[in-house]
Amino acid sequence: MDLPDPYRDPDLVTLYDTDNPAGRDHRYYRELADALGARTVVDLGCGTGLLTRALATGTPRVTGVDPSPTMLDFARRQPGSERVRWVLGDAATIPPTGDIDLVVCTGNAVQHIPTDGLPAALRHVADALRPGGVLAFESRNPARREWQEWTRPATEGERRTPFGRLREWLEVTVAEDGRVVLDAHNVIDDGEDRVYTSVLHFRTAAELTAHLLAAGFSRVQVDGDWDGGPVTDASRILVFRAVRG
Numbered sequence: 001m002d003l004p005d006p007y008r009d010p011d012l013v014t015l016y017d018t019d020n021p022a023g024r025d026h027r028y029y030r031e032l033a034d035a036l037g038a039r040t041v042v043d044l045g046c047g048t049g050l051l052t053r054a055l056a057t058g059t060p061r062v063t064g065v066d067p068s069p070t071m072l073d074f075a076r077r078q079p080g081s082e083r084v085r086w087v088l089g090d091a092a093t094i095p096p097t098g099d100i101d102l103v104v105c106t107g108n109a110v111q112h113i114p115t116d117g118l119p120a121a122l123r124h125v126a127d128a129l130r131p132g133g134v135l136a137f138e139s140r141n142p143a144r145r146e147w148q149e150w151t152r153p154a155t156e157g158e159r160r161t162p163f164g165r166l167r168e169w170l171e172v173t174v175a176e177d178g179r180v181v182l183d184a185h186n187v188i189d190d191g192e193d194r195v196y197t198s199v200l201h202f203r204t205a206a207e208l209t210a211h212l213l214a215a216g217f218s219r220v221q222v223d224g225d226w227d228g229g230p231v232t233d234a235s236r237i238l239v240f241r242a243v244r245g
């Protein structure tokens, strides 16, 4: 059974873009779209669509796909959203047109896809891309073991928000074989603790590369940062680019 959407709280979704502003990652994906001369882009796991809408300023056909109705509703209400086609769903909802220039999957969204669902998801992406089209995404590096930093003492904080005073913290309840179950706690105005659980899958560069090759991708490139640096155990993220063969 599918877990409930961890992004389903309409209050908390309004904070997402402030907490995750456009940064080096957005520049990386923008530069990639420009370098490819991409005219058709799909943003899989687009969330609030901050990057999706930015990509749509220079790209004629941009589609944002996300399984969270709350995230997508927020995205649809933002300025510039009319330039994007928004689709509620996951990779299976991307039509197999074979004419897309670039598919991006950002904000570590790929870690939400369970390992048993990843082969089919990557095949859907490959079927949507044109030959020579590119899939680009990033995923946290398991060697860095970032989940060990997601403890209450390390993450607890309090702030004022438009909907009241928010006390928040993270807690990992399971970390086993690359599967991390993460509870995000949110207490608003000392009311009930709203707990949203994410299951995140940490996969190595070798594991993700094998999945990409099996799905029909070639020329898989893995970097350890946004500037093309090498992957080391200290790399926070693994940045992937793969070409549809």
Ligand SMILES: C[S@@+](CC[C@H](N)C(=O)[O-])C[C@H]1O[C@@H](n2cnc3c(N)ncnc32)[C@H](O)[C@@H]1O
Binding pocket: 007, 020, 044, 045, 046, 047, 048, 049, 051, 065, 066, 067, 068, 071, 089, 090, 091, 105, 106, 107, 108, 109, 110, 112, 113, 114
């Ligand atoms: C951390 S957010 C990233 C959002 C956005 N891409 C960004 O860069 O800010 C992860 C997103 O992945 C979406 N997601 C969850 N499961 C997914 C799946 N199976 N396929 C695609 N996206 C998924 C969530 O709904 C959420 O919007």
